[in-house]
Amino acid sequence: xxxxxxxxxxxALGTLLLASVLVxxxxxxxxxDVATQVLGKDATPDxxxxxxxxxxxxxxxxxxxxxxxxxxxxxxxxxxxxTGKAVGGEVSAYLGNSALIAGITILFAVTGSIVLGVxxxxxxxxxxxxxISTVSLVGMSVPEFVVAxxxxxxxxxALPWFPAVVLYGPDASVGQLLPAVWLPALALAVVMAxxxxxxxxxSVIDVMASEYVTTARLKGLSTWRVVTRHALPxxxxxxLHVIALNxxxxxxxxxxxxxxxxxxxxxKLMLSSVQNRDLPVIQAIALVSSVVYVACNLAADLxxxxxxxxxxxxxxxx
Amino acid sequence: xxxxxxPGRRSVLAAGAAGAASLGASWLLTGxxxxxxxxxxxxxxxxxxxxxxxxxxxxxxxxxxxxxxxxASALSAYEYLGALYNRLVRVDKDGTLVPDLAESWEPxxxxxxxxxxxxxxxxxxxxxxxxxxxxxxxxxxxLDKKTASPQAAVLAPLxxxxxxRTPDDHTLVxxxxxxxxEFPTLLTHYNCYVVPDGSARSIGRTGIGTGPFKxxxxxxxxxxxxxxxxxxxxxxPVLDAITFYTVADMSARSxxxxxxxVDLLSQTNLDFATARVIAASDRATIxxxxxxxxxxxPMLTTEKPFTDVRVRQAMKLxxxxxxxxxxxxxxxxxxxxxxxxxxxxxxxxxxxPEHDPEKAxxxxxxxxxxxxxxxxxTSSYDPVFTPMALAYQDSARxxxxxxxxxxxxxxxxxxxxxxxxxxMATYWYTxxxxxxxxxxxxxxxxxxxxxxxxxxxxxxxxxxxxxETDDTRRRELYGEAQTFVIDKGGAITPMFxxxxxxxxxxxxxxxxxxxxxxxxxxxLKGA
Numbered sequence: 074x075x076x077x078x079x080x081x082x083x084x085a086l087g088t089l090l091l092a093s094v095l096v097x098x099x100x101x102x103x104x105x106d107v108a109t110q111v112l113g114k115d116a117t118p119d120x121x122x123x124x125x126x127x128x129x130x131x132x133x134x135x136x137x138x139x140x141x142x143x144x145x146x147x148x149x150x151x152x153x154x155x156t157g158k159a160v161g162g163e164v165s166a167y168l169g170n171s172a173l174i175a176g177i178t179i180l181f182a183v184t185g186s187i188v189l190g191v192x193x194x195x196x197x198x199x200x201x202x203x204x205i206s207t208v209s210l211v212g213m214s215v216p217e218f219v220v221a222x223x224x225x226x227x228x229x230x231a232l233p234w235f236p237a238v239v240l241y242g243p244d245a246s247v248g249q250l251l252p253a254v255w256l257p258a259l260a261l262a263v264v265m266a267x268x269x270x271x272x273x274x275x276s277v278i279d280v281m282a283s284e285y286v287t288t289a290r291l292k293g294l295s296t297w298r299v300v301t302r303h304a305l306p307x308x309x310x311x312x313l314h315v316i317a318l319n320x321x322x323x324x325x326x327x328x329x330x331x332x333x334x335x336x337x338x339x340x341k342l343m344l345s346s347v348q349n350r351d352l353p354v355i356q357a358i359a360l361v362s363s364v365v366y367v368a369c370n371l372a373a374d375l376x377x378x379x380x381x382x383x384x385x386x387x388x389x390x391x
Numbered sequence: 392x393x394x395x396x397x398p399g400r401r402s403v404l405a406a407g408a409a410g411a412a413s414l415g416a417s418w419l420l421t422g423x424x425x426x427x428x429x430x431x432x433x434x435x436x437x438x439x440x441x442x443x444x445x446x447x448x449x450x451x452x453x454x455x456x457x458x459x460x461x462x463a464s465a466l467s468a469y470e471y472l473g474a475l476y477n478r479l480v481r482v483d484k485d486g487t488l489v490p491d492l493a494e495s496w497e498p499x500x501x502x503x504x505x506x507x508x509x510x511x512x513x514x515x516x517x518x519x520x521x522x523x524x525x526x527x528x529x530x531x532x533x534l535d536k537k538t539a540s541p542q543a544a545v546l547a548p549l550x551x552x553x554x555x556r557t558p559d560d561h562t563l564v565x566x567x568x569x570x571x572x573e574f575p576t577l578l579t580h581y582n583c584y585v586v587p588d589g590s591a592r593s594i595g596r597t598g599i600g601t602g603p604f605k606x607x608x609x610x611x612x613x614x615x616x617x618x619x620x621x622x623x624x625x626x627x628p629v630l631d632a633i634t635f636y637t638v639a640d641m642s643a644r645s646x647x648x649x650x651x652x653v654d655l656l657s658q659t660n661l662d663f664a665t666a667r668v669i670a671a672s673d674r675a676t677i678x679x680x681x682x683x684x685x686x687x688x689p690m691l692t693t694e695k696p697f698t699d700v701r702v703r704q705a706m707k708l709x710x711x712x713x714x715x716x717x718x719x720x721x722x723x724x725x726x727x728x729x730x731x732x733x734x735x736x737x738x739x740x741x742x743x744p745e746h747d748p749e750k751a752x753x754x755x756x757x758x759x760x761x762x763x764x765x766x767x768x769t770s771s772y773d774p775v776f777t778p779m780a781l782a783y784q785d786s787a788r789x790x791x792x793x794x795x796x797x798x799x800x801x802x803x804x805x806x807x808x809x810x811x812x813x814x815m816a817t818y819w820y821t822x823x824x825x826x827x828x829x830x831x832x833x834x835x836x837x838x839x840x841x842x843x844x845x846x847x848x849x850x851x852x853x854x855x856x857x858x859e860t861d862d863t864r865r866r867e868l869y870g871e872a873q874t875f876v877i878d879k880g881g882a883i884t885p886m887f888x889x890x891x892x893x894x895x896x897x898x899x900x901x902x903x904x905x906x907x908x909x910x911x912x913x914x915l916k917g918a
Contacts, residue, residue: 155456156611222642229650237650238643240636242613335643345456345612345639348802
């Protein structure tokens, strides 16, 4: 078990290392000179030379890469080309705001979708299943910005219950952001839940058809007990990975939705820094996203191991 | 970043049409009804007198994450400037110069030295008196290389900062390097707002000016607030305060207006579909800035085939501007007939060659470009670009010109396409006085000369016009300059369009033209 754990963590670290190389290459290897790309055509040669110095473009690429990774390990992501502030602090302020949305989204999406998925599985091919499956298919097919726009139309323009956009900047307090968090979280949750519902339904159907559930029923246990004590743990196992992947998807999914709501989160920062060609910020966000991705997958693997006796005990039987 | 030079263009650069995200409420509401059954858009905002007091909420696109309140900077937060500061002179609705902080001005006999008599009894927000020293400092600040002001390119060839004089506290004397009879018009630019003496380091944060509002708070690319300045020299403004909110995405801005979170969308030319949704709402309506947008298809005169003046002439004769206005603007504008000077400008001449596809065909044949095929670049940066490009394509077909319309990414449009591709769609705000317009966009070597056109004769004509102290004669010379540009220049100007501004039904006294916004008189009714 320990060796599995070690291998899995080593793989995660390797993935992160690879991701950092790719992020660095993708950003630094933009066509043309990065400094001219950032400053535009009218830049004076002095300004270009100064920026090249600031970015360290006059040094070999591998040296710049090790410097960057070394700094990143200490939380130093360099300084923004636009605002001149430390990238680390800027990114974490926006990241905190996004975490607020993400937390609420995950809460909504995971609890809601597991309940719906289990219901659909238990009432397979009857009307609750048809209803839930159809709605989740729609949720899967409609892009999140359309869902977001429909929600704005219904719940801030027609019925003025929630604000349509956030009018505060990145340093807004949780109290200021809280009224505006619900619509973006709901929009993301609808899209995210759709996948989890489908997965949970399939697992529940599989598990309910398995021998140990039949045994439990034959013992005379109530349906409620069969489902909660016997079926659910088994059915959740495959669903975990889908949840993990979806949580990771949030890191990118928030970008579009945050923009619709003018929400001062990581997605909005990413968009504006791409438009401003603020390379250090883009690099930091890309790296943070890959950390979220890898961490989610690692967490899912470890949780699967904890829930699955076969995996847990493999080390011993060998 | 360095291309960002006027509010209209900055706005969406930051907003960027994030492709999918820009698909707004309008699309969902009007997607199926189509344009044919659409209601007519209102011509003006609500009329009548506002109540005294209240807070106006304005949604604006950020200039940049590094925006500043320094009026001279290329990254100035445009909306704040008119509220916080005054200039020496400003432009009236009919294009004439009117006093702001200067009460009067006159040249010497040869228009080589200009003397400005400055207003007395004007105070800055911090209580200091406004004097000629502040006016001198403002000009030096613009000309200072460290400021990197876009207006420096226009003023530096004319003004030697060390020779500015102040004979007394309320007189400013500006000796020019070369005569210029229209010099004061250059000071109406939005980079020329007057800042206090010695404020270069702090002005970007403090915003201390002589304007009708004083700064309460400001965050770059974030929210900010200004409050009425009771000691303003023109009297107190109608409103108690204005709150400025930064909303980068255009559809998010429209949603904020529809939901009643803001009262006015600044620097936002709404597309027709969104404008109709807003006009149909109970809370908001549409106001227009008449001929506020100058649309251009600049041909790079340094790139084939536009190096040949006959091809440029053919490109202009080939299409019908009236057709473009009808198709792209649904009639909400005026045909430009390739004259960049807007019809509202007193210097505007109405003479122009007629639409003549046969002559265009003939010119192309003579130039050896029969059956010319060109790429015309456009983007979702502005809602009118693509309709304009398609209307041009359609109209020019009659002259045998095949135009391929290509869509480029909006976020890099002004770094990768503008001044790089031989033919593209773009726009400017109107409101530049004629000399500023020609100097900035058509004179050889200017950094905003988007057609890279360089004609010694044209430059000489501009110099002659500047030297001419007789008003009638000078106007004739600027008329000749327009004929010159229409005939030989690289800019195709199909039209001037009304800017469609989203505004709350509670707002009264909204008045905007060119770069002038009436912050003093705007107010709310029944708020």
